[in-house]
Amino acid sequence: MSASQEKRDYSLTGPEGGKARERGLVAAEWYASPIPRKRMKELMKRKDGPAIRDTILWIVLLAGAGVLAYFSWGTLWAVPAFLVYGILYTSPGDSRWHECGHGTAFKTPWMNEVVYQFASFLVLRPATPWRWSHARHHTDTYVVGRDPEIHQPRPPVWRVIIIQFAHLVGGPKDIKRMFMHAFGVVGKEERDFIPESEFRKSFRESRVYLLIFACVIAACFYTGSILPAMFVVLPSFYGAGLMVIFGMIQHLGLHEDVLDHRLNSRTVYMNPVFRFLYWNMNYHIEHHMFPMVPYHALPALHEEIKADCPRPNRSTWEAFREVIHALLKQRKDRNYTIQRELPPTAQPYQYGPKPIIAEAPGEQPTTS
Amino acid sequence: MADWVAACAADDIEEEDVIRFDHEGRSFAIYRSEDSDYYATDGFCTHERVHLADGLVMGAVIECPKHNGRFDYTSGKAKKTPACVDLRTYPVKVEAGTVYIQVD
Numbered sequence: 001m002s003a004s005q006e007k008r009d010y011s012l013t014g015p016e017g018g019k020a021r022e023r024g025l026v027a028a029e030w031y032a033s034p035i036p037r038k039r040m041k042e043l044m045k046r047k048d049g050p051a052i053r054d055t056i057l058w059i060v061l062l063a064g065a066g067v068l069a070y071f072s073w074g075t076l077w078a079v080p081a082f083l084v085y086g087i088l089y090t091s092p093g094d095s096r097w098h099e100c101g102h103g104t105a106f107k108t109p110w111m112n113e114v115v116y117q118f119a120s121f122l123v124l125r126p127a128t129p130w131r132w133s134h135a136r137h138h139t140d141t142y143v144v145g146r147d148p149e150i151h152q153p154r155p156p157v158w159r160v161i162i163i164q165f166a167h168l169v170g171g172p173k174d175i176k177r178m179f180m181h182a183f184g185v186v187g188k189e190e191r192d193f194i195p196e197s198e199f200r201k202s203f204r205e206s207r208v209y210l211l212i213f214a215c216v217i218a219a220c221f222y223t224g225s226i227l228p229a230m231f232v233v234l235p236s237f238y239g240a241g242l243m244v245i246f247g248m249i250q251h252l253g254l255h256e257d258v259l260d261h262r263l264n265s266r267t268v269y270m271n272p273v274f275r276f277l278y279w280n281m282n283y284h285i286e287h288h289m290f291p292m293v294p295y296h297a298l299p300a301l302h303e304e305i306k307a308d309c310p311r312p313n314r315s316t317w318e319a320f321r322e323v324i325h326a327l328l329k330q331r332k333d334r335n336y337t338i339q340r341e342l343p344p345t346a347q348p349y350q351y352g353p354k355p356i357i358a359e360a361p362g363e364q365p366t367t368s
Numbered sequence: 369m370a371d372w373v374a375a376c377a378a379d380d381i382e383e384e385d386v387i388r389f390d391h392e393g394r395s396f397a398i399y400r401s402e403d404s405d406y407y408a409t410d411g412f413c414t415h416e417r418v419h420l421a422d423g424l425v426m427g428a429v430i431e432c433p434k435h436n437g438r439f440d441y442t443s444g445k446a447k448k449t450p451a452c453v454d455l456r457t458y459p460v461k462v463e464a465g466t467v468y469i470q471v472d
Contacts, residue, residue, distance in 0.1 A: 027416050044424045103436040135435045135450045139416050197452060292424060292433050
């Protein structure tokens, strides 16, 4: 086996983090498409209106699906009814968790926080640890040994991919984390990205989650039915499929260890229903390049920079097929990476750190 | 002895906005508030090395363009995680249409 085909250690506590730092990939300067400052400020402008509208719509749809699911319990209609309920519980739960975690969905900070805490529970992600994990994901996107949110190593682990469609990897891992935090224990990996000053908040949140679990279990015993859990907690497992597909098409098959989101992220054109569920995170290059642009402005941001970006995937299905194809290739060739051509109007890709250039004798060196 | 350094023209910065100013290997962020008062802080966020001049000014708050960390740029106080460490601020004066910051 050649050195380049050797498996890498994707943990945050192994040797790869140090190597990434030596290569200048840690907390580095990333490529950003040029946008006039005035336009950028317009795009970053916060609003409450779109997120209030979308949140009300989400809750109404979820409640409606819940009523149908309740009345269908005990019949075959319960299968599609709970599937719809589970998807409406989990996919928007994931995207609302994400957008409110960035603090951009609403203009009003407490609204972001309330929806963030609510959505974190729905998708069983301890709120504070995941906020810090996601900050690291944005600092060092798909840098091996640094990014805690790399979806799959190379070569991919198919058993994990398949059972994760029912959230059977992430779910139990996060429930275990909740128990650890409830008892004041923080894992070694987490200490790499969560500052100690945030531990107490994490512990409090996990105790609340466990209290809710206890209430749901008690309700199941009281009613003699699994039905209460079908509405709270279990949907994040049986309704996870679409969320997992959305997650897989964000980065998989593209580059690792680069400093240009056009190389490691994927923008996908989606239908309006998926865009509502996913809160426009299909514009993933745009989101990573300018994370403070709210979800409702991402289509406009896409128009602004598309001449500088590779062609988006034309549909979710096309993107998903592309990912599966790449993962199959990576079984035998871990270096297999999808190469995406840039339009002639685009600036070249930035594969690594910018070279240091001395501007003139005696002057301080600067980056180009 | 701290020196007053000319950073920019007063009208180089729009109201409720920020620009970058580099001087002798250091980088600063110069702010103009809605009331056209001027302020200066270190240029990079205290959480990660991201320049605040690319961020959004909202009232007296500057938001880091990468992680949503927020600071009160009039005092340097960190207001929202992941920013946990305050920003350093610098005295500012405006004379004859030029913004000066006092750099040590």
